[in-house]
Amino acid sequence: MTEVQARQRSQVWWAVGGVAVVVLLGALTRYLEQNVPVFTKGTWLGGIAKSVEYPVYAIVLGLLGNAVLTGLGFRDRLAAGFRTEFFIKTGLVLLGASINFAVIVKAAGPAIAQAFLLITLVFGFTWWLGGKVGLGPKLRALLSSAVSICGVSAAIAAAGAVQARREQLAYTASLVIIFALPSIFVLPLLVDAFGLPTAVAGAWIGGNIDTTAAVSAAGALVGEEALQIATIVKTTQNALLGVVAVALTAYFALKVEKTGEAKVSGRALWERFPKFVLGFLVASVVATVFLESGGDKTVIATVNDLRTLFLILAFVSIGLEFRVAPLREAGWKPIGVFASATVFNLLVGLGLASLLFANFSG
Amino acid sequence: METDEGVRRERRLAWNEDWAATIVGLVLLALVLTQFIPGWLVP
Numbered sequence: 528m529t530e531v532q533a534r535q536r537s538q539v540w541w542a543v544g545g546v547a548v549v550v551l552l553g554a555l556t557r558y559l560e561q562n563v564p565v566f567t568k569g570t571w572l573g574g575i576a577k578s579v580e581y582p583v584y585a586i587v588l589g590l591l592g593n594a595v596l597t598g599l600g601f602r603d604r605l606a607a608g609f610r611t612e613f614f615i616k617t618g619l620v621l622l623g624a625s626i627n628f629a630v631i632v633k634a635a636g637p638a639i640a641q642a643f644l645l646i647t648l649v650f651g652f653t654w655w656l657g658g659k660v661g662l663g664p665k666l667r668a669l670l671s672s673a674v675s676i677c678g679v680s681a682a683i684a685a686a687g688a689v690q691a692r693r694e695q696l697a698y699t700a701s702l703v704i705i706f707a708l709p710s711i712f713v714l715p716l717l718v719d720a721f722g723l724p725t726a727v728a729g730a731w732i733g734g735n736i737d738t739t740a741a742v743s744a745a746g747a748l749v750g751e752e753a754l755q756i757a758t759i760v761k762t763t764q765n766a767l768l769g770v771v772a773v774a775l776t777a778y779f780a781l782k783v784e785k786t787g788e789a790k791v792s793g794r795a796l797w798e799r800f801p802k803f804v805l806g807f808l809v810a811s812v813v814a815t816v817f818l819e820s821g822g823d824k825t826v827i828a829t830v831n832d833l834r835t836l837f838l839i840l841a842f843v844s845i846g847l848e849f850r851v852a853p854l855r856e857a858g859w860k861p862i863g864v865f866a867s868a869t870v871f872n873l874l875v876g877l878g879l880a881s882l883l884f885a886n887f888s889g
Numbered sequence: 890m891e892t893d894e895g896v897r898r899e900r901r902l903a904w905n906e907d908w909a910a911t912i913v914g915l916v917l918l919a920l921v922l923t924q925f926i927p928g929w930l931v932p
Contacts, residue, residue, distance in 0.1 A: 557932055613906045620914025683903045686896045693895030798904070806911035810918050817922055829928040830921050836931070 538607065545608015545847075552592050552843045553836065556585040582711065582744035585839045589846015596847075611844035612680060615740040616803035618837030619758060622743075623810030624830045626755050627818075631811055634756060637730070637883035638763040641876075645734050646767055648875050649675035653868040660860050664783050665691040668775055669699040670861060674868040677765045677801075678703040678738030684768055684799050688775040689783075694856070701853040702865050707741035708849060710869075715748040725749070726887040729756025730880035735872055739765065740841040747838065756884070762804050769799035 560581040567576040596602035650671045657667035672685035679700045686696040714736065718728040728749050736742045739761050746757035773795050814827060854862060920926045 554932075610906065612903065613910050616907060616910030617914045617917075620911055621918060623914075624918055680903060680907075683896075683899050686893075687900045690893065691896060693893050693899075696896055696899060802907045802911045803914070806914050809915060813918065813922070822922070825928060826922055826924065829926065829931050830918060832928075832931040833917055833921065833926075 541604045542607035545605035546610070547608070548592060548596070548605060549609060549614075549840050549843050549847065552588045552847075553585070553840045556581060556588055556839050556843060557836070559584045559588075580748050581835065581839055582747050582842050585842035586708070586711065586744065586846045589843040590849060591846075592843070593847045593849055602847075606848070609844040609847045611738075611740050611841050611848060614837050614841035614844060615743060616801075616806075618743065618834050618841055619739070619762065620803055620806035620810050621830055621834035621837060622754075622758055623807035624814035624827060625751075625834070626759070626811050626814075628808075628811045628815040630755065631759055631808070634759045634887065635763070637887065638733075638760045641730060641734050641760060641879045641883050642763040642767055644879055645872070645876055646675045646764065646771065649868060649872045650771070652871050653864060656867055657861075657864050660864060662860060662864065664779070665689050666695050666699075666861060668779070669695055670702070670865055670868070672768075672771060672775070673699050673703050674737055674865060674872060676768050676771060677761065678707065678741075680739070680765070680801065681737075681768055681771070684772040685775055688772045689779045694853075698853045698857045698861070701850050702862065703737050704845060704849055705851065705854065706865060706869055707736055707738045708845065710736045711741050711744045711748070714745045718749055718753075723881075724885075725752045726756050726884045727880045729753035730760050730884040730887075731877055733757035733760030734764070734876040734880060737869075738845075740838075740845055743838055744842050744845070756887070758807075762807055765801045766804045768801060769796045772799040 560579075563576045563579070564573070567573045593602060596605060653671040653674050654667050657670060662670070668689045669682050669685050669691055673679070673682040675681075682696055682699040682703065685691070686699075714732050718731070723731065729746060729752065732745045732749065732753065733742055733756065736745055742757050742761045743754065746754035749757075776795070814830070818824065818827065917926070
């Protein structure tokens with residue numbers, strides 16, 4: 528076995544170890560979520576324990592695991608197994624089965640309008656502000672895509688489109704997670720404080736929090752209906768990712784790098800289209816037909832339990848992935864731009880959600 | 890313009906992960922609907 532093969536094999540084992548850590552913490556989350564309210568029933572902690580939902584246990588355990596593994600020096604080697612995107616996308620495909628297809632059709636109009644307006648306004652604002660403070664075009668493209676579309680996966684697509692460097696991508700991904708983590712808890716609190724209707728709350732969360740996993744966590748904290756609307760809105764934003772990535776490819780080729788090689792083709796659009804969106808729609812259609820033709824409702828309850836397991840694994844992974852180190856390397860300017868864009872997104876998102884989802888009823 | 894190898898690897902991984910999640914999600918749904926995965930098996 529050559530040295531390269533030995534190194535690759537060792538990396539695979541570390542990644543498997545990382546997945547095992549996620550599954551272990553996920554199992555602990557499920558155990559705590561189901562048993563803490565039972566253990567504390569009748570005590571002063573009972574009321575609090577009953578209101579703590581599984582995203583809280585999952586994220587806290589992920590952060591604790593992160594601290595322990597960092598202390599032991601294993602975290603970075605295990606990180607390849609913290610597959611937030613895989614877990615959340617599988618969970619969202621399964622979530623599709625709990626949403627009647629008629630609701631998706633009904634929400635599609637306002638969701639597309641909100642996604643289109645939010646992406647245009649927030650991308651434009653972040654791009655403009657990044658230029659004002661003197662950030663380079665590649666980092667501006669990454670930050671603008673991440674904050675306006677769907678966090679890490681948008682940053683990955685944009686990085687490919689504009690030929691960004693690995694460090695710029697790692698930096699943007701860290702920013703996304705650092706900002707997403709508090710918003711998981713802050714947005715549901717603001718929803719309560721403002722007394723927002725469930726559909727508006729879901730649309731606000733879905734249009735606001737950058738990364739899809741964090742949208743699901745915040746939506747789940749507000750409630751099942753909010754989670755469904757938040758997911759529909761976020762999935763719609765995800766679907767527009769391909770369009771933005773292709774537009775960025777063309778812009779950079781023609782205006783920034785001036786190579787004149789702009790490949791704007793149907794194939795490029797398809798390659799960048801997030802396929803899990805199709806899985807989400809297919810799951811909704813299949814489950815709707817299943818129930819309409821007299822299928823057993825308890826079977827869908829099992830699908831929902833399975834979905835919760837995958838969401839737990841995604842939320843544990845968010846906690847494990849959290850890192851502040853890359854931020855120190857890039858300075859404060861991009862953080863300022865990202866923070867301002869997040870506030871802008873919050874305000875415009877609230878306005879659009881209130882306007883477009885005011886009379887929505889599933 | 891050359892794409893950074895690290896970015897190319899991330900894109901490939903994201904693309905594969907996207908397909909994998911879609912297929913795993915739909916297969917699990919099919920297994921539950923056909924009751925190959927019974928309710929008691931899912932904690």
